[in-house]
Structures are given as structure tokens and as C-alpha cells.
Amino acid sequence: MALNYSYPDCTPIKEHLYSFWKTAIATPIILVGASMGGAAAIDFALTYPEVVQKLILIGSAGMRAGTAMGKFLISPLDRMATNFLRSPKVRREVSLKAYADPSFVTPDAEACASLHLAMPRWSESLISFTKSGGYGSFAEQLKYLEQETLILWGDRDRILGTKDAAKFQAIIPRNQLIWIDNSGHVPHLEHPTIVAQHICKFVI
Numbered sequence: 001m002a003l004n005y006s007y008p009d010c011t012p013i014k015e016h017l018y019s020f021w022k023t024a025i026a027t028p029i030i031l032v033g034a035s036m037g038g039a040a041a042i043d044f045a046l047t048y049p050e051v052v053q054k055l056i057l058i059g060s061a062g063m064r065a066g067t068a069m070g071k072f073l074i075s076p077l078d079r080m081a082t083n084f085l086r087s088p089k090v091r092r093e094v095s096l097k098a099y100a101d102p103s104f105v106t107p108d109a110e111a112c113a114s115l116h117l118a119m120p121r122w123s124e125s126l127i128s129f130t131k132s133g134g135y136g137s138f139a140e141q142l143k144y145l146e147q148e149t150l151i152l153w154g155d156r157d158r159i160l161g162t163k164d165a166a167k168f169q170a171i172i173p174r175n176q177l178i179w180i181d182n183s184g185h186v187p188h189l190e191h192p193t194i195v196a197q198h199i200c201k202f203v204i
Helices: 011-024 036-047 077-086 088-098 107-113 122-131 163-171 192-203
Strands: 029-034 052-058 148-154 175-180
Touching: 011 036, 029 036, 036 052, 052 192, 077 088, 077 122, 088 107, 148 163, 148 192, 163 175, 175 192
Parallel strands: 029 052, 052 148, 148 175
Antiparallel strands: none
């Protein structure tokens, strides 16, 4: 049975994912979510537990309460904020912080990390998401997660830090936490073979 709860209000995201699943897959899945995608995966798994067979979280958001400031962004401040996030200097700073090894921050890596900025209506979507409150803390709901969950976390994560990993481990009923050594916020990019090995072992 699906769990109904009132926060966070990101209903369109999970409804879109559910519609895609129903149309293109229609069989239980193993769902992987990294960073903010982890929060979306948690939200989806809580709402549609019959759809998600197992859950994999990689440096996942979803433990911290969101800020209320976004709800009060008014034009033109909202547009200025999204333009700031598009800045090449800001994008590079984020990339450098995401990796433990700065040599991974190549022009190709930065281009890939910025692909979403080129999507149609990206600014409008981000503004709407931010004003809705976005994904906040699932700390109260995580105890209802029915799925066996694998938590993969870089031991040198400078985006979310490392404390949230232990919090996820303490609350999610059936989970396994694995630290990825010498990795930042994106262990699947810094150490893809190691991450893939852990995922394959978990899936099988």
C-alpha cells in the first residue's frame, strides 16, 4: 500500500516517473538515485512501494530540511539566482568540490555536469521547484521504507558531507552502508568499477 504524506511537495516528479514506469516498464524495478536524484528515488519508493524492488542511494540528498527562503523568491530575484547558477565560475567551483581528485574536473566532465542547464525551461523549472520547498528531510518517513537499500557514500564528500550517510543507515530498516574510499560526492564517476561491483553484488 502506498504511503501518503504531505511533505515534500514534488508530486509532478514522481507522477512523471510513475507514468514512464507504467508505460515503458510495468514490472518491479531496482531504483538508483544519486545526490538530489536520491531524494527523488526515496520519494518514489515511499509512494509506490509495489514498483520498487530494491533501492540504491549514492551520496543521497533527503536527510536535511529544506530552506524556506525559496518560497519567498520574487521576480527578478528568482531569475537572477538561476543565472548565477549558470555562471561558468560557479559551475567549476561546484565541480571541483564534487570530486576528491581534481584531475577528474576535465572540460568534458564540466560539460556533462552542465547539460541540464541547456534543457528547455530549465530556469522556470528550477524556480518552481525551489519555491515549492523542493525535497527536504525524509527522516520521519524513512522508517517506512520497505525496500532493501544499498547506501554508497564517498568518504571525502564535500557537497553533503559524510554525517548523513550514518543517519540514513540508522533509520532505514533494511540497509547496507558502503564507504567508497578516496571519493567525493560522485563515487560512481570517480570509481565506477568499484561502485558497479557493489551494485552488482547487491542486485544479485
